[in-house]
Amino acid sequence: MINEHVITTCEATFEKDVINASYERPVLVDFWAEWCGPCSSIAPILDELASELDGDLIVAKVDTDAEQGLAQTYGIRSLPTMMVFRDGKPAEQIIGAQPGSEIRRVVEQYLPDSGTDLVGAAAQALAAGDLDTAEAQLREALTDDPKNYSVHPLLAMVLLQRGEIKNVENMIAELPINIVSDSAFDPIKAQLHLISQVEGDSDRDALEKLADDIENVEARYQRSVLQAIERDFETALNTLLELIVVHRAWNDGAIHKVILDIFNVMDRDDPRLKGFRTRLSRTLN
Numbered sequence: 001m002i003n004e005h006v007i008t009t010c011e012a013t014f015e016k017d018v019i020n021a022s023y024e025r026p027v028l029v030d031f032w033a034e035w036c037g038p039c040s041s042i043a044p045i046l047d048e049l050a051s052e053l054d055g056d057l058i059v060a061k062v063d064t065d066a067e068q069g070l071a072q073t074y075g076i077r078s079l080p081t082m083m084v085f086r087d088g089k090p091a092e093q094i095i096g097a098q099p100g101s102e103i104r105r106v107v108e109q110y111l112p113d114s115g116t117d118l119v120g121a122a123a124q125a126l127a128a129g130d131l132d133t134a135e136a137q138l139r140e141a142l143t144d145d146p147k148n149y150s151v152h153p154l155l156a157m158v159l160l161q162r163g164e165i166k167n168v169e170n171m172i173a174e175l176p177i178n179i180v181s182d183s184a185f186d187p188i189k190a191q192l193h194l195i196s197q198v199e200g201d202s203d204r205d206a207l208e209k210l211a212d213d214i215e216n217v218e219a220r221y222q223r224s225v226l227q228a229i230e231r232d233f234e235t236a237l238n239t240l241l242e243l244i245v246v247h248r249a250w251n252d253g254a255i256h257k258v259i260l261d262i263f264n265v266m267d268r269d270d271p272r273l274k275g276f277r278t279r280l281s282r283t284l285n
Contacts, residue, residue: 005050009060011069018060022085026110027058028103031074031081033065038097039080045100046082049107056111086110119150126158134158149175153184160191168192190264197225197258217247221255228262237262237276245283256284 009017009029018027030046032039050059064071064079074083074090082094084107092106118141125134138155141148152175156168168188172180179185204226210219220239227236237259244255259280266273 003047003050005053005055005057006047006059006061009062010067014060014062014070017058018085019088021058022089023087025056025058025112026091026107027060027085028107029074029083029085030059030061031064031071031076031079031083032061033063033079036079042080042097042103045103049100049104053107053111057107084110118144119148119154122151122154122158126154126161131158131161149179149182150184152179153188156185156188157191160188160195165192165195186264190261191229193261194225194229194258194265197254198222198229217243217250221251221258225258228258228265233262233266233270234272241276241279241283244280248284 007017018029021027028046028050030039030042032043046059050057062070064076078095080095080097082103083090084092084094091110094103094106118137122134122137122141125131125137135155135158138151138158141151142155152171156171159165159168159171169192172185172188207219207223207226210216211223213219220243224236224239224243227233227239240255240259240262243250244259247255259276263273263277
């Protein structure tokens, strides 16, 4: 039976078959020869391993008698020799007819991480505003690995956008303190603080009218916080930076705290962020 995940490669195709392919998944290069008895004994083991991993591993066979240049390039001095290639270069070497369990142990270190793939896909879905897909992928990643703590900051962002504030607070409360202390949670904590600054039953239309009064610091502050929660950062910060000039000490420095919260919530590569930080620094100095 032909195994599509076991291929024969040569010097002419090695770059495509092994080097380039190893950026997507590990490639186990089997350096062998027809006269090598141990090579024949591990061949079915490699075939079975490639079948079991079903595309997560490619086995590339190199006949060292026919491809002496490749054997010399990679310093092959005894057979069988296997090399795991990852990200375009050799990552590990296995010499001799090792048992299948040992070959699997080595290979598994370089297999694609499905949890990482799911988190990356979820981040893209979240950026596109597809909350359902993002949450489904993050929940799947957590099912696969409940201790994959890279999931929780993104999941919290999804829940915040859904308005599930209590669920986010409960999630954070249940996580280990060293995990929650990580900077990845800073935007979550900042968003929660912004939300806590807005009166839950506030009438938006009434607030807009009150905020038109330039002397009404409370209303202007509340409206700016709402705008920040809605990700209208520029409008919110322009007002808050205007307010802090005159009302720096208002409500125990609340304006300054909220400005810092907004900085944490904004994307770190947002081109506006540097300008707003500079304006705040000049205002405070």
